[in-house]
Amino acid sequence: xxxxxxxxxxxxxxxxxxxxxxxxxxxxxxxxxxxxxxxxxxxxxxxxxxxxxxxxxxxxxxxxxxxxxxxxxxxxxxxxxxxxxxxxxxxxxxxxxxxxxxxxxxxxxxxxxxxxxxxxxxxxxxxxxxxxxxxxxxxxxxxxxxxxxxxxxxxxxxxxxxxxxxxxxxxxxxxxxxxxxxxxxxxxxxxxxxxxxxxxxxxxxxxxxxxxxxxxxxxxxxxxxxxxxxxxxxxxxxxxxxxxxxxxxxxxxxxxxxxxxxxxxxxxxxxxxxxxxxxxxxxxxxxxxxxxxxxxxxxxxxxxxxxxxxxxxxxxxxxxxxxxxxxxxxxxxxxx
Amino acid sequence: xxxxxxxxxxxxxxxxxxxxxxxxxxxxxxxxxxxxxxxxxxxxxxxxxxxxxxxxxxxxxxxxxxxxxxxxxxxxxxxxxxxxxxxxxxxxxxxxxxxxxxxxxxxxxxxxxxxxxxxxxxxxxxxxxxxxxxxxxxxxxxxxxxxxxxxxxxxxxxxxxxxxxxxxxxxxxxxxxxxxxxxxxxxxxxxxxxxxxxxxxxxxxxxxxxxxxxxxxxxxxxxxxxxxxxxxxxxxxxxxxxxxxxxxxxxxxxxxxxxxxxxxxxxxxxxxxxxxxxxxxxxxxxxxxxxxxxxxxxxxxxxxxxxxxxxxxxxxxxxxxxxxxxxxxxxxxxxx
DNA sequence: CTGAAAGCGCTAACAT
DNA sequence: ATGTTAGCGCTTTCAG
Numbered sequence: 001x002x003x004x005x006x007x008x009x010x011x012x013x014x015x016x017x018x019x020x021x022x023x024x025x026x027x028x029x030x031x032x033x034x035x036x037x038x039x040x041x042x043x044x045x046x047x048x049x050x051x052x053x054x055x056x057x058x059x060x061x062x063x064x065x066x067x068x069x070x071x072x073x074x075x076x077x078x079x080x081x082x083x084x085x086x087x088x089x090x091x092x093x094x095x096x097x098x099x100x101x102x103x104x105x106x107x108x109x110x111x112x113x114x115x116x117x118x119x120x121x122x123x124x125x126x127x128x129x130x131x132x133x134x135x136x137x138x139x140x141x142x143x144x145x146x147x148x149x150x151x152x153x154x155x156x157x158x159x160x161x162x163x164x165x166x167x168x169x170x171x172x173x174x175x176x177x178x179x180x181x182x183x184x185x186x187x188x189x190x191x192x193x194x195x196x197x198x199x200x201x202x203x204x205x206x207x208x209x210x211x212x213x214x215x216x217x218x219x220x221x222x223x224x225x226x227x228x229x230x231x232x233x234x235x236x237x238x239x240x241x242x243x244x245x246x247x248x249x250x251x252x253x254x255x256x257x258x259x260x261x262x263x264x265x266x267x268x269x270x271x272x273x274x275x276x277x278x279x280x281x282x283x284x285x286x287x288x289x290x291x292x293x294x295x296x297x298x299x300x301x302x303x304x305x306x307x308x309x310x311x312x313x314x315x316x317x318x319x320x321x322x323x324x325x326x327x328x329x330x331x332x333x334x335x336x
Numbered sequence: 337x338x339x340x341x342x343x344x345x346x347x348x349x350x351x352x353x354x355x356x357x358x359x360x361x362x363x364x365x366x367x368x369x370x371x372x373x374x375x376x377x378x379x380x381x382x383x384x385x386x387x388x389x390x391x392x393x394x395x396x397x398x399x400x401x402x403x404x405x406x407x408x409x410x411x412x413x414x415x416x417x418x419x420x421x422x423x424x425x426x427x428x429x430x431x432x433x434x435x436x437x438x439x440x441x442x443x444x445x446x447x448x449x450x451x452x453x454x455x456x457x458x459x460x461x462x463x464x465x466x467x468x469x470x471x472x473x474x475x476x477x478x479x480x481x482x483x484x485x486x487x488x489x490x491x492x493x494x495x496x497x498x499x500x501x502x503x504x505x506x507x508x509x510x511x512x513x514x515x516x517x518x519x520x521x522x523x524x525x526x527x528x529x530x531x532x533x534x535x536x537x538x539x540x541x542x543x544x545x546x547x548x549x550x551x552x553x554x555x556x557x558x559x560x561x562x563x564x565x566x567x568x569x570x571x572x573x574x575x576x577x578x579x580x581x582x583x584x585x586x587x588x589x590x591x592x593x594x595x596x597x598x599x600x601x602x603x604x605x606x607x608x609x610x611x612x613x614x615x616x617x618x619x620x621x622x623x624x625x626x627x628x629x630x631x632x633x634x635x636x637x638x639x640x641x642x643x644x645x646x647x648x649x650x651x652x653x654x655x656x657x658x659x660x661x662x663x664x665x666x667x668x669x670x671x672x
Numbered sequence: 673c674t675g676a677a678a679g680c681g682c683t684a685a686c687a688t
Numbered sequence: 689a690t691g692t693t694a695g696c697g698c699t700t701t702c703a704g
Binding site for chain 4 (some may be wrong): 355
């Protein structure tokens with residue numbers, strides 16, 4: 001079976017030395033043009049494939065980028081990965097993706113794996129559990145180009161690419177206000193998550209600009225189970241008399257809409273809703289409400305851009321922070 | 337900065353040879369128990385980390401599994417990946433994931449990458465474009481354990497794990513029939529896709545069992561754009577008088593439901609719908625209709641299982657085919 | 673029980 | 689312009 005052909009084999013076939021072959025293959029001008037061509041031709045004929053492992057051992061570079069995400073089933077992250085792939089490919093790099101499943105130990109494990117496998121760069125988004133950052137610092141100590149995205153931390157000086165969560169929320173809520181809403185609730189996730197906090201900031205800001213007082217009771221934190229969402233939404237509609245709801249994600253948006261309909265309300269005449277655009281699917285989920293698109297693909301493209309800048313220049317700007325703008329997709333029917 | 341500590345360093349520190357260290361580290365009984373312990377202890381103290389690249393170069397094994405999927409943003413594939421990760425982790429292997437984005441050239445490229453990086457196994461699902469299978473045959477020639485899942489082909493003798501698409505469709509349609517439906521339409525995707533063909537088979541079978549004649553006109557192929565779905569569904573409802581719709585995916589299901597509601601129909605009293613469960617999100621998307629769960633996570637677990645069987649035993653059963661059962665999730669409200 | 677030494681495939685001084 | 693050689697970090701005969 002497949003005995004792999006090495007540089008040595010082609011050297012032997014041509015009666016030249018391995019170094020000649022090695023150099024010819026990388027177009028080293030020290031080698032005569034005709035030998036260069038000859039070597040390249042026979043290498044191809046013999047179906048020679050360089051062994052990246054040997055190269056990596058020798059050079060300590062692997063031509064690969066490690067990408068670590070908290071949850072690959074989340075389409076936001078999957079889309080980011082696509083963006084990264086796109087630009088890595090352009091640079092002639094491959095990416096290897098790992099999902100920590102929000103597990104800190106796995107995150108450490110994968111970081112180590114990428115270090116040991118001499119990844120030329122690492123892109124990662126912190127797991128929910130991560131509060132200790134030694135593994136990230138380790139990457140920095142080893143001078144492995146690293147950039148964080150989305151789930152980052154203030155406890156680290158490191159380049160990062162984030163979404164404009166606060167601004168996005170502001171846009172969404174302002175849109176609702178412009179549509180005539182007066183009492184706007186916010187359906188949020190678990191209280192401790194940074195996303196929620198950032199979006200709450202935007203929510204408050206939009207209210208403030210419109211002169212609407214902030215009412216703590218209209219911000220609901222939940223785990224986004226169907227049942228819970230239905231219950232809290234009904235509560236909001238029946239007892240708090242809200243006329244619009246800003247939802248932190250599409251699952252919540254669907255829950256809100258479903259609850260509203262069960263109460264006989266019409267969307268958006270009786271209740272305006274804004275959700276988030278997490279995937280193409282959103283279009284189907286709520287064809288009649290406006291959504292915020294966080295541009296995950298763009299996040300990936302930009303993150304990879306920062307990384308390659310670092311790889312290419314060899315310089316790190318640990319203060320670098322790129323904020324990716326979000327995009328409000330307005331559906332006609334969402335205006336009251 | 338991070339000078340990495342090697343086996344040599346710990347050998348020097350203990351005044352023993354590198355081979356002793358190497359052996360001690362892998363608990364070779366030829367080495368005295370106390371030396372073994374000593375070596376292991378100091379290795380840990382010195383923070384020694386084996387260099388997997390050197391190991392791979394020496395042994396031609398990398399302790400990694402390559403996974404190639406057509407589209408990682410598709411939650412079906414993302415979930416499969418989670419399943420694979422789970423069992424790979426148990427075996428002490430890492431996985432590296434690549435998404436071809438349905439591009440045949442990328443598929444070849446990634447296969448080559450995994451070959452060259454000495455992946456100990458490859459799991460892959462063919463891209464839509466793939467009609468040439470030389471790269472897969474190449475894997476087999478090189479004795480790289482390989483298993484296909486989901487998107488497979490009859491043109492290859494190779495272990496595979498697939499979903500029971502036909503059976504799933506049969507279950508779904510039978511469920512509709514049991515609920516009282518008489519004229520059941522099927523919303524399908526592009527005509528040439530295997531999934532659609534398999535599901536059509538199940539659809540026909542269910543009708544046949546119930547003695548309902550098959551009507552070609554009730555099977556609609558579309559690209560699943562929102563507009564198109566709405567249009568075709570309305571057409572079905574108004575002119576074909578269907579009382580139930582079997583949808584090949586959740587996007588179509590949402591489209592169908594939306595169209596029905598726009599016509600003033602109630603779900604499921606006036607129209608019963610069955611969709612597919614592609615993610616947790618499905619629960620939100622159509623809380624009132626039944627769905628088919630294809631168990632992607634299970635597909636991943638089983639696929640990895642087949643692969644590790646092969647890796648462990650060194651034997652390939654190219655006839656092996658595992659069909660993963662799907663699961664019909666019935667929601668009360670979907671019964672008429 | 674332990675050490676010496678070869679070699680995996682490649683790159684890059686250092687010759688010539 | 690090309691060849692020789694050392695060595696990346698590790699495993700594994702083969703010798704003691």
